[in-house]
Amino acid sequence: MLQTSQSENPPDIHSVKSTSDVAGNEFLAFTLGKEEYGIDILKVQEIRGYEAVTRIANAPEFLKGVINLRGIIVPVVDMRIKFELGTPTYDQFTVVIILNISGRVVGMVVDSVSDVTTLMPEQIKPSPEMGTSFNTEYLIGLGTLDERMLILVDIDKLMSSEEMGLVDHTAI
Amino acid sequence: MTIDLGQFYQVFFDEAEELLAEMEKLLLAVDVSEPDMEELNAIFRTAHSIKGGASTFGIADMCDVTHILESLLDHIRKGEMTLTLEHVDAFLTAKDILKMQLNGHKFGAAVDQDAVGDVRMLLQSFAQNTAIHINAAPKLAKQVSQDDKLHYHHCFRVALPKVSATDLEAISAELGLLGHIAQEAIDHERFALVVETNGVADDIIAICSFILNPDDLTITELNNVVIPPPDEHENELGYGFFAPADAAVAESTIQTSATTETELGYGFFEPNNPDFALLRTPSEMMAGVEHKPSEHELSIAEHKQHEKVAKRDADKAAVNQETTTIRVGIEKVDQLINLIGELVITQAMLEQRTSTLDPLQHERLLGSIGQLTRNTRDLQEAVMSIRMMPMDYVFSRFPRMVRDLASKLNKKVEFVTYGAATELDKGLIERIVDPLTHLVRNSIDHGIETPEIRQLAGKNATGRLALSAAHQCGNIVIEVSDDGGGLNRDRILAKAVEQGLAVSDSMTDAEVWQLIFAPGFSTAEVVTDVSGRGVGMDVVKRNITNMGGVVDIRSAKGFGTTIVISLPLTLAILDGMSIRVGDEVYILPLAYVVESLQPVAEDVKEISGKGKVVKVRDEYLTLISMYEQFDIQPKFTDPCLGIIVILEVDGKRAALFVDELVGQQQVVVKNIESNYRKIQGVSGATILGDGGVALILDVSALLRSTR
Numbered sequence: 001m002l003q004t005s006q007s008e009n010p011p012d013i014h015s016v017k018s019t020s021d022v023a024g025n026e027f028l029a030f031t032l033g034k035e036e037y038g039i040d041i042l043k044v045q046e047i048r049g050y051e052a053v054t055r056i057a058n059a060p061e062f063l064k065g066v067i068n069l070r071g072i073i074v075p076v077v078d079m080r081i082k083f084e085l086g087t088p089t090y091d092q093f094t095v096v097i098i099l100n101i102s103g104r105v106v107g108m109v110v111d112s113v114s115d116v117t118t119l120m121p122e123q124i125k126p127s128p129e130m131g132t133s134f135n136t137e138y139l140i141g142l143g144t145l146d147e148r149m150l151i152l153v154d155i156d157k158l159m160s161s162e163e164m165g166l167v168d169h170t171a172i
Numbered sequence: 173m174t175i176d177l178g179q180f181y182q183v184f185f186d187e188a189e190e191l192l193a194e195m196e197k198l199l200l201a202v203d204v205s206e207p208d209m210e211e212l213n214a215i216f217r218t219a220h221s222i223k224g225g226a227s228t229f230g231i232a233d234m235c236d237v238t239h240i241l242e243s244l245l246d247h248i249r250k251g252e253m254t255l256t257l258e259h260v261d262a263f264l265t266a267k268d269i270l271k272m273q274l275n276g277h278k279f280g281a282a283v284d285q286d287a288v289g290d291v292r293m294l295l296q297s298f299a300q301n302t303a304i305h306i307n308a309a310p311k312l313a314k315q316v317s318q319d320d321k322l323h324y325h326h327c328f329r330v331a332l333p334k335v336s337a338t339d340l341e342a343i344s345a346e347l348g349l350l351g352h353i354a355q356e357a358i359d360h361e362r363f364a365l366v367v368e369t370n371g372v373a374d375d376i377i378a379i380c381s382f383i384l385n386p387d388d389l390t391i392t393e394l395n396n397v398v399i400p401p402p403d404e405h406e407n408e409l410g411y412g413f414f415a416p417a418d419a420a421v422a423e424s425t426i427q428t429s430a431t432t433e434t435e436l437g438y439g440f441f442e443p444n445n446p447d448f449a450l451l452r453t454p455s456e457m458m459a460g461v462e463h464k465p466s467e468h469e470l471s472i473a474e475h476k477q478h479e480k481v482a483k484r485d486a487d488k489a490a491v492n493q494e495t496t497t498i499r500v501g502i503e504k505v506d507q508l509i510n511l512i513g514e515l516v517i518t519q520a521m522l523e524q525r526t527s528t529l530d531p532l533q534h535e536r537l538l539g540s541i542g543q544l545t546r547n548t549r550d551l552q553e554a555v556m557s558i559r560m561m562p563m564d565y566v567f568s569r570f571p572r573m574v575r576d577l578a579s580k581l582n583k584k585v586e587f588v589t590y591g592a593a594t595e596l597d598k599g600l601i602e603r604i605v606d607p608l609t610h611l612v613r614n615s616i617d618h619g620i621e622t623p624e625i626r627q628l629a630g631k632n633a634t635g636r637l638a639l640s641a642a643h644q645c646g647n648i649v650i651e652v653s654d655d656g657g658g659l660n661r662d663r664i665l666a667k668a669v670e671q672g673l674a675v676s677d678s679m680t681d682a683e684v685w686q687l688i689f690a691p692g693f694s695t696a697e698v699v700t701d702v703s704g705r706g707v708g709m710d711v712v713k714r715n716i717t718n719m720g721g722v723v724d725i726r727s728a729k730g731f732g733t734t735i736v737i738s739l740p741l742t743l744a745i746l747d748g749m750s751i752r753v754g755d756e757v758y759i760l761p762l763a764y765v766v767e768s769l770q771p772v773a774e775d776v777k778e779i780s781g782k783g784k785v786v787k788v789r790d791e792y793l794t795l796i797s798m799y800e801q802f803d804i805q806p807k808f809t810d811p812c813l814g815i816i817v818i819l820e821v822d823g824k825r826a827a828l829f830v831d832e833l834v835g836q837q838q839v840v841v842k843n844i845e846s847n848y849r850k851i852q853g854v855s856g857a858t859i860l861g862d863g864g865v866a867l868i869l870d871v872s873a874l875l876r877s878t879r
Contacts, residue, residue, distance in 0.1 A: 056854075067865060071510040071859065
């Protein structure tokens with residue numbers, strides 16, 4: 001288990017929340033390649049190190065496979081492959097963010113997790129239209145924090161999208 | 173104070189459902205010619221409890237029906253009316269109506285108001301018959317009521333607060349059940365009820381609290397207590413019993429009233445033998461005083477009493493058992509099972525890690541690990557047993573069905589069950605109900621003959637249908653057997669030919685019997701609304717196969733048919749064969765594996781350069797390559813170097829080519845779809861000893877994909 005997983009456990013996050021301003025939203029910041037992203041902290045269940053996955057045949061490349069998370073079978077997606085950012089390497093520093101999206105548990109591989117930040121509504125700017133080069137449908141906006149810019153992802157929408165193929169859309 | 177009743181509705185629904193099931197069970201068990209007082213009381217109690225619950229929650233329609241039902245039962249219980257078969261039928265119908273109404277409230281299901289009206293009329297007509305009966309002998313009735321009056325030993329004056337006329341009527345009717353009742357006016361709007369009863373003041377409060385706030389009641393015990401003659405204890409026992417809900421309370425009521433009675437007795441007249449009454453338990457006392465005459469008679473009476481007491485003790489035990497259970501959501505249990513599964517894996521890992529240690533140096537650590545292993549195994553067994561339910565849950569719904577079907581088809585059927593205590597996973601129990609129902613219907617409709625035919629064949633006119641369940645080496649074996657006409661081999665074969673199935677006269681009986689599982693197959697000459705349409709047996713077979721079970725038929729012409737269902741004890745565990753292709757491990761459900769072999773090069777042939785077949789004992793089977801299907805980098809691409817596993821689904825075979833067999837093991841089945849979508853060719857996943865995940869192959873989908 002990684003160092004980060006110890007310091008970023010949900011209990012810590014909640015203790016941060018209690019002292020922070022209620023009007024602000026808390027985001028977990030993580031990096032993919034050189035870019036910094038942020039997701040709603042309340043969707044994060046836990047953070048783990050990367051461990052061997054069981055490959056699923058004929059699945060898209062970004063779907064690494066499934067892992068055993070304390071007895072439940074959880075699919076793991078690699079966001080670096082999905083967003084085509086950097087070269088996916090798997091070593092002891094690779095991090096998996098376990099998300100809980102309306103009851104469904106999904107693992108997301110990222111390069112590293114940095115911190116939890118509180119963003120006031122005025123700190124969140126709408127994302128500009130990127131044309132066809134980038135689909136902004138899954139973005140909440142861009143968060144500014146001093147010199148940093150967080151790309152805020154609507155992880156709920158992204159993970160349940162047809163594009164990710166994690167949910168059986170025909171079955172619903 | 174207002175309480176939100178909403179949260180209790182579910183409790184009421186559950187409880188009412190159980191009570192209705194209980195009522196049906198009791199009604200079916202009751203001996204019409206010689207009804208047992210205890211049983212009648214029990215039936216009455218169920219009706220009364222449902223009524224109490226329904227009125228608390230303001231469910232008027234159920235309350236209505238139960239009220240009529242209850243009054244009728246009350247007449248019967250008091251012996252004012254003899255129980256007849258028509259009564260039992262009417263009560264069963266009423267039970268069905270109540271069930272329908274309950275479902276109406278629970279799920280918003282449609283309620284057939286005509287049927288409700290019909291059953292009310294039916295019950296009321298019975299009730300009126302008694303009334304006429306009583307009027308015809310008014311003298312006798314009066315005598316009885318006077319006698320009754322003499323026997324009550326408490327008299328309470330219940331001063332009511334201001335209530336509406338209907339409420340007053342309702343309370344009067346309710347209290348009337350306890351004993352004799354009289355109304356007197358306190359002033360314009362308030363009334364007092366004088367209740368003569370054998371119950372205690374608490375009973376009155378309990379009843380009134382359905383309608384009123386108990387704090388508004390003023391209950392005073394009046395002094396004109398009439399001491400019952402000693403030989404009325406029997407009667408007293410009855411009263412003690414049906415007023416309170418459980419036997420334990422009843423017992424104490426008897427005790428108190430008996431003691432009070434003897435104490436009070438001093439003032440009025442010389443009691444026969446105070447020591448006698450004080451020192452012995454009420455039941456013994458009853459036995460002793462019931463009949464004074466001869467010693468012989470006394471001993472008979474005592475014997476009878478002992479029997480009754482024993483029965484009551486058993487009832488009491490049952491009641492106690494009920495109160496020691498708790499309702500727990502199934503997801504909590506599943507979570508527990510998941511956690512235990514994790515614990516078992518962790519424990520296996522620990523065991524594996526420590527196995528390389530020097531036993532001398534680490535003796536104590538290894539000893540503790542051994543202890544942990546045993547504890548974990550015990551814990552796992554204990555937790556798994558929570559999900560287990562007795563087969564009685566399924567069996568208990570059949571007596572009624574058999575009874576109705578048999579009378580509809582003019583057949584006489586004796587229904588027996590064996591091994592109702594055998595336990596099975598709750599998930600499976602719910603899924604076995606439909607197939608079993610179908611088999612039982614079939615047995616009654618097609619299996620058991622009409623009484624005339626049976627007698628001609630020299631058999632007992634009453635057919636016999638048996639349901640049995642037993643554990644057999646890790647499986648549960650459920651049998652539905654009848655002593656009817658048996659399957660007709662010739663007719664099945666003829667029908668099979670007619671339907672274009674591949675048959676030959678040289679088929680074994682077992683093979684012929686399996687034909688009836690073919691879709692659309694029915695040999696019944698007439699299609700009835702019970703069965704015979706030919707849909708069903710294939711569904712039965714499919715349902716059972718889906719549960720990982722097998723169906724077998726044994727039949728002898730003229731002697732009957734037995735259908736044997738063999739099921740794994742739980743859905744959560746599967747017998748698997750682990751196979752390896754490249755670096756990946758997959759699990760094949762063992763139930764589909766026929767054999768495995770290494771083919772020789774000559775037996776592997778290609779068809780038009782695309783598909784491959786393999787010849788196994790003069791039969792060409794499609795060769796499915798795991799590495800192609802699952803896009804794996806294999807160790808071997810030549811089937812002759814690896815191994816092929818012959819799989820069979822629904823009588824169709826295929827050969828699966830894998831690198832090697834790893835071993836056979838029991839695996840815990842995990843659902844993939846709870847967090848991911850369905851994966852083609854995979855039915856589930858399991859966790860291996862090292863904590864990794866292995867996918868379980870969906871063999872039938874695999875075979876379908878090659879067709």
